[in-house]
Amino acid sequence: MRHTRLAVFEIFGLHGFAFSTWAVQIPSAQARTGLSTAQLGTLLVVLGAAALVGMQLSGPLIGRYGSARTAVVGNAGIAGSISVPLLATNAVTLAAGLALLGFTLGINEVAMNAQAVIVEQRYGRPIMSAFHAVYSVGNVVGAAAGATTLALEWSPGAIAVGASGICMVTAGSAARVLWTRQTRAEESATTSPRRSRSETPSSAQRHRRIVTLGVLAFLFLLAEGVAADWSIVHSAEHLGISGWYGALTYASFVVSMTLGRFVADRATARHGPVQVVRMGCVVAAVGIAVVIGSPMLVLTIIGWGLFGLGLAGTVPQVFSAAGNTAGSTATDLSRVVGMGYTGILAGPTIIGWLTEFVPLNATLLVPLAAVAVCLLAAGNVGR
Template sequence: MQLIQKQRIFLSLFFFLSGFNFSSWASRIPTIKQALHLNEAELGTILLTMPISSLIGVPLSGWLVSRFETRIPLAVGFLLNSIALSFIGLASTPVALAMVLFMFSLSMRIFNISVNTQAITLQKQFDKKINGSFHGLWSTGGIIGVGFTTLLISLDVPMVPHLITVSIISIVATIVSFRFLLQNDRSTSGNKLSLSKPDPYILFLGLLVFFAAVCEGGMFDWSGIYFQQVVKEEVFTVGYLTFMAFMALSRFISDTIIDKIGMATTYMLSGVFIFSGIMLAILFPSFWPAMIGFSLVGFGTASVIPMTYTLAGASKTYSPGIAISLIATFGIVGMLIGPPMIGYLAHAFNLKVSFIAFALSGFLLIPFSRMFFKMQHSEKETYEVEAKEVA
């Protein structure tokens, strides 16, 4: 087997395990909420530690991927993330949970930027698009993680042995896979940030990730609780599982779809799906309408981040690692605002009404993506005119 194929396989494994780990934690949120006797506002406040720590991790991640081969922060970040996952189940107080989630999210940010930088670099060595499939494997890992958690909950298996088992599997996989990751990929240019003059290209991409992160992060944290409290479904993980399943399906076919209809149209359809799906679940809060609605949201959110990270790799100002870390900042802010905002709105009104925020965020993908591609078209025309004048 060619080295490039081995690199793709083992990088795919990390995407898969990352999704599995994250969904293992997210699926247990209702269990944690009940065990620690938290209301929606208290849970929202604790969840706030995750985007805050992620935000702190962005400049650190950007420095790491510009200073070292990306496989080093990738492996270290994932090892720390796996260890933190096991301690989530052991947290017996809200303060302890917040501290563990801080480390869990910080290490996850270092890993995410490193693994996505590897993916963009590897993508450039293939003639066809492969980035969507990486994110599809992340979602697939999430689906299997939710399914595994659902099975354990139905068997009354406690959370502690569940999360410790997942951690051990991830640690062993990291040690085995490290030597097969992409090497010698440290960027030698485009690593200097310019904060005095924001790059419009990065700014627009960041806003698109922001709106997607509000929806995606919120669905990760609140879809289970929505099915538990609004839909009144006893097996509350079914909503999260449905969302993840359709997100994964869409990501595996997203590369083909984008080739056929283009990124601009895909962004617009994503916004339409998210808005329609959330409104369906809000207006008809029963099992099948909510299932269909969450399926549409899964389709809608699936392509946005892979597409945007691919576009980030084409930045003329920054290296892929720095561009992704900058755009990831917007995503973190979206997660900083999204899940806690839903908690506060749910506490002030009710959970069903609070989900309107997701619908609005999804809808905003449409006008902002149109502005981005219009800007790109204008810059291309200007470049062509200048080239003709020089000739």
């Protein structure tokens, strides 16, 4: 079982690495293709839309072939497609590359979380947050590697070969364990916890629970998306600080979230998922309130750090609750993950729209309201 857990760690890390590798290269891709900011923004929607399609297709694929094999295919797809947008020289090839990359990321997003639920069930203790922590580590490694290649002025070809090579080696290592490790019969027996007839929820009850968990995922990832896309801009506009000083705000958020995810499993084992989500919402609310009211960089950095720490264990608990709902299917999990992913896309966009009417600092009341709603609904992550 330990080998399976390590393999799932690998696919989470690969996912984070691939996503951040592309994100760092966006300015270079824009310069290479000659696209305007508006045109680039339109094409970036292609990646998000393709990812949502992949997520919805992933559910039926998991039901037929199992999450382990679906994740292997998703990883192989990521490794094969990451080079396309990195090498794109015009709008058509960039759009095609983003569609391929987004589609495979979407398939893998659901499959790796479904496989993580199975591994967590077999371990008999909370370990979901650790998988998401490794995803965050992959994000950091990808961003650092991308920044290094830019500083060293690597060619797009060299960057594409390096990124594809790392993804292929990681995908191959995970596939060696996952492809034959688990059969569909084993998976179907594990993904739906055994309950007596009286404990099994009706179809309507299960549907309401899945929708509620999807809304929680949407709100939590909306808040996370706002931090990712607007924290640095906020420090420049609200505090008049730019450059690497401003970047410390986002770094504080990412580092705190990563570290928080490594300890969230222990907190979940001790206090239960509901208390972890409730405490996380309180900490996140305090953090974003500090950011809104802060007149100085140090306090703002602390505020974003608290925000990341508070959110760290929330989404893993929501996904784990969806996967552990009696009678749930991989399609149910794909819906929860898909709603969450919609939130991470919608959050930054909503903030952008609101800045046309109110100062950016005031728009941060949106993620504050989101975590407040989640605090009230935290009881729904109970198993």
